[in-house]
Structures are given as C-alpha cells and as structure tokens.
Amino acid sequence: MLRISTAMSSDFLDATPDQLDERIVTAKAALGDRLLILGHHYQMDEVMKFADVRGDSFGLSRIAADRGDADLIVFCGVHFMAESADILTGPHQQVVLPDLSAGCSMADMADIDQVEAAWSDLERVTDTSRIMPITYMNSTAAIKAFVGRHGGAVCTSSNARAVLAWALMPDEHGIARADKVLFFPDQHLGRNTAFEMGFDLASMEVWDPSQVAGGLSAEKISAATFLLWQGHCSVHQRFTTDQIERFRLENPHGVVVVHPECSHEVVQAADAAGSTDFIIRFVEATEPGTAIGIGTEVHLVKRLADEYPDRTITCLDDEVCPCITMSRIDAPHLAWVLEEAVAGRIRNQITVPTETATWARVALERMLAII
Numbered sequence: 212m213l214r215i216s217t218a219m220s221s222d223f224l225d226a227t228p229d230q231l232d233e234r235i236v237t238a239k240a241a242l243g244d245r246l247l248i249l250g251h252h253y254q255m256d257e258v259m260k261f262a263d264v265r266g267d268s269f270g271l272s273r274i275a276a277d278r279g280d281a282d283l284i285v286f287c288g289v290h291f292m293a294e295s296a297d298i299l300t301g302p303h304q305q306v307v308l309p310d311l312s313a314g315c316s317m318a319d320m321a322d323i324d325q326v327e328a329a330w331s332d333l334e335r336v337t338d339t340s341r342i343m344p345i346t347y348m349n350s351t352a353a354i355k356a357f358v359g360r361h362g363g364a365v366c367t368s369s370n371a372r373a374v375l376a377w378a379l380m381p382d383e384h385g386i387a388r389a390d391k392v393l394f395f396p397d398q399h400l401g402r403n404t405a406f407e408m409g410f411d412l413a414s415m416e417v418w419d420p421s422q423v424a425g426g427l428s429a430e431k432i433s434a435a436t437f438l439l440w441q442g443h444c445s446v447h448q449r450f451t452t453d454q455i456e457r458f459r460l461e462n463p464h465g466v467v468v469v470h471p472e473c474s475h476e477v478v479q480a481a482d483a484a485g486s487t488d489f490i491i492r493f494v495e496a497t498e499p500g501t502a503i504g505i506g507t508e509v510h511l512v513k514r515l516a517d518e519y520p521d522r523t524i525t526c527l528d529d530e531v532c533p534c535i536t537m538s539r540i541d542a543p544h545l546a547w548v549l550e551e552a553v554a555g556r557i558r559n560q561i562t563v564p565t566e567t568a569t570w571a572r573v574a575l576e577r578m579l580a581i582i
C-alpha cells in the first residue's frame with residue numbers, strides 16, 4: 212500500500228552513524244518524558260538501541276494502551292502496529308511512524324472490500340451470526356473495525372490460542388460464542404494455532420479472496436470450523452523442513468524454534484514455535500553451548516546471536532531474510548522525526564479516522580480483556 216511521506220532533508224542521509232546517534236540522543240533529551248520510543252524486535256540495532264521499550268506486537272500494544280503519560284509515541288515498527296497504538300491511546304497522544312512506507316505485505320493481503328465481499332458471500336450460504344471473525348494484529352485498522360462490528364476480536368501470535376478458545380469453546384452453560392471462525396489474514400497462524408488446540412486439518416478450509424465464496428462450495432463452508440484467509444508472510448514462508456533437517460544433521464543436539472507464521476510442516480518439524488517474545492525467552496532458557504536454529508526475521512536472530520555469544524545461534528535460512536519494510540525505519544528517519552518534534556512539527560503522524568478507530572478499539576480491547 213502506497214503511503215505518502217513528507218520528504219526528509221538530505222542532511223540526515225548524508226550524516227555519519229556517529230552524527231546521527233548524537234542527534235538522536237540530543238533530541239530525545241530535549242523531548243524528555245513526553246516522548247516514548249517503542250521498538251519491535253525486528254528493528255535494526257541502529258534504531259533499537261534508542262527504544263525505551265522493546266517488545267512483540269502484543270507487548271507493545273499493551274504498553275501503548277497503558278502509557279497515557281507519554282504524549283508523543285514514536286513507533287519503530289510497521290504501519291499496522293502504529294495504527295493499533297493510535298487506536299489504543301488517548302486524544303492527547305500523537306503516534307508517529309518514522310517512515311510511512313514501513314508497511315506489512317501480509318496486512319495488505321486482506322483489504323476491507325474483499326472482506327466485506329467475503330462476508331456477503333457467507334451470508335448467502337450460512338448463518339453468519341454463528342461465525343466469529345478474528346483478525347491477526349497484522350491487519351489494517353479497517354479490518355479490525357470490521358471484526359469489532361461483527362462481535363470478533365484481534366489476536367497476536369502470543370495470544371491466538373486464547374482468542375480462538377474464547378470464540379469457540381463452550382462456557383459454563385455449555386454455550387459457545389460461535390461454531391466457526393473466519394480468520395484473517397495469515398492462514399499459517401490460524402492453522403498452526405487451531406492444530407495445536409486439537410482441531411484436525413480437515414476442519415480447516417483456505418478462503419481464496421480472489422474467488423467467489425472463497426473458491427469453496429456451500430458444503431465445505433458449512434462443514435469447516437475454520438475458514439483461513441489465504442494470506443502469508445513473505446519472510447516466514449521462506450523457511451522449509453529441508454532447512455530444519457540440514458540444521459539437525461549439522462547439530463544433532465541442537466534445538467529449533469520458529470515463528471507461527473511459518474508453514475504447518477515447518478512448525479511441526481521445529482521443537483517450539485511462538486511469538487518474537489517467546490523466541491527470546493526460549494533462547495534465554497537454553498544452556499550455554501546449545502546450538503539453536505531460528506526461523507524468524509534475521510535482525511532478531513542476529514541480535515540474539517550477539518547477546519548470547521556462548522550459544523551457537525543461526526538463522527535457518529542461509530540466504531538471510533530481512534523484513535524489508537521493518538528495515539525502512541532507520542537512524543536517519545528516527546533522527547528526523549525526533550528533531551522535527553523538538554521544533555514543534557509532528558511528521559508522519561498516524562491518525563485512524565474516528566469511526567474506524569471506535570470499532571477497531573472494540574476488537575483490540577476484547578483481545579486485551581481475554582489475555
């Protein structure tokens with residue numbers, strides 16, 4: 212998705228890393244406590260070293276919701292994360308994304324028109340009051356608002372299981388909120404989570420948004436418990452079971468941990484799967500000397516390798532797989548938005564329209580209440 216950014220002066224691009232560091236430190240000091248810099252674990256070190264708080268997308272959304280004292284939140288992450296922060300913060304707070312072109316290709320795989328069309332198709336063949344729409348955090352505010360309006364919730368990779376259980380498991384009176392889940396936009400997180408909960412693959416169908424009724428017959432739609440939107444992450448789809456086999460051959464005592472955006476086969480072949488925060492805790496819990504193969508974005512893997520020099524930490528994919536859009540947040544853009552804020556100019560502010568924000572907040576707050 213194209214987002215127009217105000218041009219940054221070339222002065223920042225020409226500055227040396229040391230000069231940029233100094234400018235960031237000075238601007239941070241000038242902004243003081245009114246500034247909060249949030250850094251997602253996939254951020255580059257040149258940016259991450261200035262984050263006041265680091266986290267996965269769930270942790271950062273919770274911090275954004277809780278820190279009413281910070282009136283300027285600079286979100287070093289991608290667009291959907293900054294949108295969620297704007298939705299969860301008060302009217303006196305401003306959320307800035309240092310480069311507006313830092314999007315997420317997975318979030319762009321479900322657009323609101325396709326989602327509305329899918330719902331109309333479903334209304335023709337089944338009772339949609341028994342379908343719970345659940346959206347992964349990696350989605351636009353418009354999709355979150357759709358979900359909020361239709362009784363559903365947001366989830367992240369760290370609470371997807373709890374959110375799916377909330378949707379489908381019977382309460383103390385034996386009544387479940389829904390019989391079926393429409394899950395967007397990552398089919399892999401949906402499939403991996405449902406499988407881990409004990410649902411078999413036959414209870415899941417992939418919804419192809421380019422086809423009428425997702426390319427599914429009315430019988431298939433009725434029989435499925437999960438309709439999984441056909442979206443994926445271009446970074447995590449690169450991990451394969453062959454890479455895991457090779458790692459295990461080279462490291463017979465090694466362990467493998469991957470993100471649940473990887474395919475079902477990869478998650479099954481790994482020793483563990485979880486959010487970026489989970490991966491960090493998994494590494495922390497290993498003994499010195501352990502060889503660890505990781506299937507997630509390479510900046511996090513490199514940081515872990517630097518922080519734990521007594522373990523052998525490698526990315527499962529030799530070709531190295533950065534999230535290009537996360538990497539758009541760099542030191543020049545961070546220095547620029549901070550200096551502009553010191554001068555009283557807020558650049559690249561993320562503002563979700565009120566109607567969308569109201570319903571998206573409903574879906575996000577349901578998630579925060581579940582876990």
Ligand code: 13P
Nearest residue numbers: 267268269367368486487
């Ligand atoms: P986490 O919620 O695990 O931080 O993941 C976000 C993400 O975009 C992974 O690709």
Ligand code: SF4
Nearest residue numbers: 315316317444446534
């Ligand atoms: Fe989106 Fe994948 Fe990048 Fe995560 S790693 S922000 S899902 S493109």
